[in-house]
Amino acid sequence: MDDELLGGHLQELRRGTVVLACLSILKRPGYGYGLLEALDKAGFAVEANTLYPLLRRLEKQGLLTSSWDTGEARPRKFYTTSEQGRELLEALLRDWDSLHGSIRQLNEGRQS
Amino acid sequence: MSTLTDRYVFAALRSIPEAQRGDIERELRGSITDDVEARVEGGQPPAEAETDVLTELGDPARLAARYTGRPLYLIGPDLFLDWWRLLKTLLLIVVPLAFVGSIVVRMAIDPGEPAGAFGAAIGTAVNALVHLGFWVTLTFGIIQYNGTRRKDLGLGAWTPAMLPALPRKAQVSLGDTIATVVLIAFFIGLLLWQRIGSLMYLDGEPVLVLQEALWSFWLPYVIALLVIEAGFAVVLYLAGRWTYTFAAVNTVLALLFMVPVLWLLATDQVFDWAFLANVDWGADASGWIAGITAAAVLVIGLWDIGDGFRKAWKASRPVPAQQALR
Numbered sequence: 001m002d003d004e005l006l007g008g009h010l011q012e013l014r015r016g017t018v019v020l021a022c023l024s025i026l027k028r029p030g031y032g033y034g035l036l037e038a039l040d041k042a043g044f045a046v047e048a049n050t051l052y053p054l055l056r057r058l059e060k061q062g063l064l065t066s067s068w069d070t071g072e073a074r075p076r077k078f079y080t081t082s083e084q085g086r087e088l089l090e091a092l093l094r095d096w097d098s099l100h101g102s103i104r105q106l107n108e109g110r111q112s
Numbered sequence: 113m114s115t116l117t118d119r120y121v122f123a124a125l126r127s128i129p130e131a132q133r134g135d136i137e138r139e140l141r142g143s144i145t146d147d148v149e150a151r152v153e154g155g156q157p158p159a160e161a162e163t164d165v166l167t168e169l170g171d172p173a174r175l176a177a178r179y180t181g182r183p184l185y186l187i188g189p190d191l192f193l194d195w196w197r198l199l200k201t202l203l204l205i206v207v208p209l210a211f212v213g214s215i216v217v218r219m220a221i222d223p224g225e226p227a228g229a230f231g232a233a234i235g236t237a238v239n240a241l242v243h244l245g246f247w248v249t250l251t252f253g254i255i256q257y258n259g260t261r262r263k264d265l266g267l268g269a270w271t272p273a274m275l276p277a278l279p280r281k282a283q284v285s286l287g288d289t290i291a292t293v294v295l296i297a298f299f300i301g302l303l304l305w306q307r308i309g310s311l312m313y314l315d316g317e318p319v320l321v322l323q324e325a326l327w328s329f330w331l332p333y334v335i336a337l338l339v340i341e342a343g344f345a346v347v348l349y350l351a352g353r354w355t356y357t358f359a360a361v362n363t364v365l366a367l368l369f370m371v372p373v374l375w376l377l378a379t380d381q382v383f384d385w386a387f388l389a390n391v392d393w394g395a396d397a398s399g400w401i402a403g404i405t406a407a408a409v410l411v412i413g414l415w416d417i418g419d420g421f422r423k424a425w426k427a428s429r430p431v432p433a434q435q436a437l438r
Contacts, residue, residue: 031142031143031146032139032142032143032146033142033143033146033147033150034146036143036147037150047168047170048143048147048165048168048169049168049169049170049174049175049178050178052139052140052143052175052179053175053178053179056136056179057181068138074142074145074146075138075142076142077135077138077139077142
């Protein structure tokens with residue numbers, strides 16, 4: 001299999017899932033770099049220069065709320081999934097499940 | 113804090129609106145420091161870690177564009193086709209007109225320099241091309257930069273009704289059209305040059321073969337007609353094929369030329385026979401020169417009219433799509 005070809009299609013397929021992962025992880029408050037590591041550990045290879053602007057965009061859309069934590073050695077901006085963000089996440093997850101089911105069915109149907 | 117990060121943050125914040133800068137700067141610095149520290153804890157030297165982190169963040173202008181949502185292209189997919197179509201249409205109309213117009217004006221002002229006029233016309237045409245390309249693109253770039261969408265501009269969505277008709281045949285080629293326009297410009301130049309020069313010289317003096325009186329009306333009339341002919345050639349190219357309407361217009365244009373010229377020839381108002389005094393072409397030279405000219409005007413004119421109708425007839429026959437595309 002052509003690695004470049006596979007890589008291109010995988011990237012295409014995963015494009016929207018970063019938002020899904022962010023909203024899921026940020027049900028518990030998290031900050032930029034910490035989220036980057038969590039995503040990496042979960043298998044989502046997101047670039048820092050994509051994630052940081054994405055967090056701000058989601059905040060602007062009202063899907064995340066943020067607050068500065070100045071208690072620690074370095075002030076950090078913590079993001080949390082908002083009520084609206086949770087609703088959106090639920091809707092996306094339902095769509096995810098239905099897509100998963102449909103794709104499954106298509107492939108099993110062909111085999112039989 | 114190290115200078116490399118300072119320089120990076122400065123470069124990134126430069127193109128971000130001031131209101132957002134403070135917050136983004138604090139967060140960006142924090143994130144960079146977090147990353148560097150994590151790498152140092154992993155055993156990397158601090159300077160190297162910092163370079164790596166900034167390298168991964170990439171061009172600060174690109175990062176800033178992601179923060180602000182600004183596009184990193186001049187004209188996006190939404191507007192691209194509108195830009196390209198407008199540019200093509202304007203170029204096809206304006207550049208030939210600029211070429212012919214420039215020759216006419218130059219030859220009218222200074223008929224003594226046909227080569228100069230031709231060169232100037234090429235210069236004008238290139239100028240028109242460059243200016244159109246620049247200004248149209250700049251306008252679209254500004255529209256794009258402001259985030260204006262097609263529908264904000266009142267441009268409708270595409271519908272099947274906008275599909276162009278199938279080309280019956282590539283009847284009118286770009287090469288022919290350019291050749292026609294250049295030839296017409298050349299003729300106009302030749303006529304204007306007649307005021308002071310000629311293709312024929314005797315004893316270093318230009319031989320003026322056309323009567324001076326024609327300048328009061330008939331030569332300007334013919335030149336205007338030639339300009340219209342050039343415009344007709346361009347319209348024909350844009351349409352792509354002949355129709356009976358085009359053939360009819362072509363007939364009218366041909367008659368507008370033939371009838372007056374034949375009448376002028378018959379009443380001996382065209383040639384200035386003075387030049388015959390200098391050459392020995394026989395006693396009745398004036399007679400056969402006028403006769404041959406009249407015959408040529410008649411034959412070429414009739415052939416032109418017939419050819420228009422023949423092409424219109426050919427284009428009107430149904431041709432299978434497959435063949436038309438070949």
